[in-house]
Amino acid sequence: MPYDSPTANRIGSSDLDDTVSQATRNKRTTLSASDWENEALRVIAEKGIAAVAVEPLARRMGITKGSFYWHFSSRESLLEQSLVSWEKHDARNLSLSLGELSCPRDRLISFFRHVSREGLTHQVYSALTASADHPQVKPVLDRVASRRMAHIGQAFRELGMDDAEAGHHARLTYSVYLGFLQLQRQSQAPALSSQQFEAYLDHVIETLIPEH
Amino acid sequence: MPYDSPTANRIGSSDLDDTVSQATRNKRTTLSASDWENEALRVIAEKGIAAVAVEPLARRMGITKGSFYWHFSSRESLLEQSLVSWEKHDARNLSLSLGELSCPRDRLISFFRHVSREGLTHQVYSALTASADHPQVKPVLDRVASRRMAHIGQAFRELGMDDAEAGHHARLTYSVYLGFLQLQRQSQAPALSSQQFEAYLDHVIETLIPEH
DNA sequence: CCTTTACCATACGGTAGAGTATGGAAAACC
DNA sequence: GGTTTTCCATACTCTACCGTATGGTAAAGG
Numbered sequence: 001m002p003y004d005s006p007t008a009n010r011i012g013s014s015d016l017d018d019t020v021s022q023a024t025r026n027k028r029t030t031l032s033a034s035d036w037e038n039e040a041l042r043v044i045a046e047k048g049i050a051a052v053a054v055e056p057l058a059r060r061m062g063i064t065k066g067s068f069y070w071h072f073s074s075r076e077s078l079l080e081q082s083l084v085s086w087e088k089h090d091a092r093n094l095s096l097s098l099g100e101l102s103c104p105r106d107r108l109i110s111f112f113r114h115v116s117r118e119g120l121t122h123q124v125y126s127a128l129t130a131s132a133d134h135p136q137v138k139p140v141l142d143r144v145a146s147r148r149m150a151h152i153g154q155a156f157r158e159l160g161m162d163d164a165e166a167g168h169h170a171r172l173t174y175s176v177y178l179g180f181l182q183l184q185r186q187s188q189a190p191a192l193s194s195q196q197f198e199a200y201l202d203h204v205i206e207t208l209i210p211e212h
Numbered sequence: 213m214p215y216d217s218p219t220a221n222r223i224g225s226s227d228l229d230d231t232v233s234q235a236t237r238n239k240r241t242t243l244s245a246s247d248w249e250n251e252a253l254r255v256i257a258e259k260g261i262a263a264v265a266v267e268p269l270a271r272r273m274g275i276t277k278g279s280f281y282w283h284f285s286s287r288e289s290l291l292e293q294s295l296v297s298w299e300k301h302d303a304r305n306l307s308l309s310l311g312e313l314s315c316p317r318d319r320l321i322s323f324f325r326h327v328s329r330e331g332l333t334h335q336v337y338s339a340l341t342a343s344a345d346h347p348q349v350k351p352v353l354d355r356v357a358s359r360r361m362a363h364i365g366q367a368f369r370e371l372g373m374d375d376a377e378a379g380h381h382a383r384l385t386y387s388v389y390l391g392f393l394q395l396q397r398q399s400q401a402p403a404l405s406s407q408q409f410e411a412y413l414d415h416v417i418e419t420l421i422p423e424h
Numbered sequence: 425c426c427t428t429t430a431c432c433a434t435a436c437g438g439t440a441g442a443g444t445a446t447g448g449a450a451a452a453c454c
Numbered sequence: 455g456g457t458t459t460t461c462c463a464t465a466c467t468c469t470a471c472c473g474t475a476t477g478g479t480a481a482a483g484g
Contacts, residue, residue: 030461048345050262055441065443066462075442130342132398133260141398168415171395178394179387186344186353203380207419242431267471277473278432287472 031063033071037082044082045123049131052079076136083140086124090144093121094151104155108173108209111152112201115177126181149174159210173208243275245283249294256294257335261343264291288348295352298336302356305333306363316367320385320421323364324413327389338393361386371422385420 039061040052054075058065072078097114101107115122125144131137153170161169192200251273252264266287270277284290309326313319327334337356343349365382373381404412 053441054443064463066464068462069443070461129394129398130344132342132394138398138400142400145395145398164411165415168412169419171412172388172416172419175388175391175395176384178391179389182341182344182390182394183357183383183387186341186350186357188350188354199376200380200383203377204384207381207384265471266473276433278434280432281473282431 031061031067031071033081034085035061036068036071036078037085040078040082041086041120041124044127045120046127048127049079049134049137052082054078079136083136086121087140087144090121090125091147094148104158105209107155108152109205112177112204115180126185129178129181130185145174161210169208176204176208243273243279243283245293246297247273248280248283248290249297252290252294253298253332253336256339257332258339260339261291261346261349264294266290291348295348298333299352299356302333302337303359306360316370317421319367320364321417324389324416327392338397341390341393342397357386373422381420388416388420 036057039057043052043057043060052075054065054068058068068078072081097110101110128137128141132141149170152173153166156166156169156173157163248269251269255264255269255272264287266277266280270280280290284293309322313322340349340353344353361382364385365378368378368381368385369375
């Protein structure tokens, strides 16, 4: 019973944010634990964490439960490892997208721009916010939010704010981001067009980010 | 089969936002449809819409399913009527808390102040945002959000903004509110103390609401 | 007083998913 | 080449909930 063993992707990393779902394993080899994790994350992105059920997931992958319970001890274990995997991936994304640019203003703008048409990672986050009360999700969301707000706050400090003001402004800025995700999720209408979104984004930047 | 009949509270209005749950019906008379609706809304506030299940709800009320299926045709019907009832209640709250004050600035500040320690109605809203993808919840949330943003936008227009800017600023302001709710729901730590919250609120007001 | 009608209890059938048990096949190992 | 490991299929059990069927009781209406 090797379930819950350290996830060493045996076949190939099959990194997140790529679209090789079925193609990766097209009848050829056997499945690994990370294959289940990635598929679970896709389901989370599409239908939320409550939709991560063992049997439907197995059907979706063209396989049976027998495989699952060899790799994992329980559904809870799958969720745990999937969330850990996602959190690592997100932390790496954060360093990449916000750690590169030297100008703090560009960093903040880049943060907002990454929201609209971002890949699987952000969709998962949006879906997880809907399950913020879930005992396994809550600590993950808290860490991710803290990490992101810390980065944002740092940018505001570099723009001349003192610690207290930067902290408040980071919380405010991140709330705007969360509120945007919420409106995005609940709106059935086509939401905002591209130009409307751009105009709104300009307004947000103008309101929240000091000129220099 | 009188289920789905117009909810005429036969016994007593048992209005929302009061705490007479068991006390209202302490062995005495029979239950009405609105009793089920109110209890459902309490469950939504506590554990979300997925926790609204017929049998657990009946157990919670010290009764059996037999009663429920006399008043309602299905679980779906209960949700529908509960949401309708809540939406009406919320619309009335909006007119009351934002329609009274003449000064638009005070109206906006009052809006934010009503968030922190508000009763059942706001808890329900916070819980519903977690189920924004639910087919019965989505249209309700859309209407409520539009209604509230319209009020906020009107206040900004009265403060001198043109239509486009007021619209954007209303969306931005409402996003801050939604983001606050989200952070509230997901934080396991004691969140913010009273003074921290006041300081943050001052910052929000200063940032979002023009001086005069 | 006797019959409706309103309301609720009890018992049933049906579904969906979580785990378990066990066997089978294919590859790896020696 | 035979044994061991790895991986998956099949066939259960168990729980929780939805909805139905039906019978019982107390109050209201005639």
